[in-house]
Amino acid sequence: MSVKVIAFVPVKPGQEQAFEAAAAVCAAASRAEPGVLHYDLWREAEGDRRYVFNELYVDQAAVAAHMASDHFKAFGLAARDFAAGRPEIIATTPIDVAG
Numbered sequence: 037m038s039v040k041v042i043a044f045v046p047v048k049p050g051q052e053q054a055f056e057a058a059a060a061v062c063a064a065a066s067r068a069e070p071g072v073l074h075y076d077l078w079r080e081a082e083g084d085r086r087y088v089f090n091e092l093y094v095d096q097a098a099v100a101a102h103m104a105s106d107h108f109k110a111f112g113l114a115a116r117d118f119a120a121g122r123p124e125i126i127a128t129t130p131i132d133v134a135g
Contacts, residue, residue, distance in 0.1 A: 037130070038073070039095060039099050040127070040128045041091040042088065042090060042126045043089040043126075045087045045115065047087055047119060048118060055115065055118040055119075056077070059089075060077075061107065063077060065107035066102060069101065070098075071093050071094045071097065072091070072092070073093060075089070075090075075092075077089055078090060099127070
């Protein structure tokens with residue numbers, strides 16, 4: 037069953053460009069993973085203007101493989117310098133409402 041992950045990341049003021057550069061490297065490598073169907077970065081238009089990772093995986097094993105990847109670990113270490121707090125990560129599974 038596919039898994040959608042949404043991660044909200046608050047970034048320190050003035051660190052946006054550095055965060056985006058590190059995220060770009062991670063996103064490019066993540067999109068090449070065999071179990072990744074979708075991997076994008078967004079930013080809230082209002083409020084805290086947190087960054088939002090929008091990810092879709094073929095299954096939970098693909099999520100686990102992503103989290104174990106070298107590029108994800110490297111991004112996690114780099115993001116510590118840019119983050120204004122802990123990310124909020126939400127994993128979801130689909131519900132067929134169309135029948």
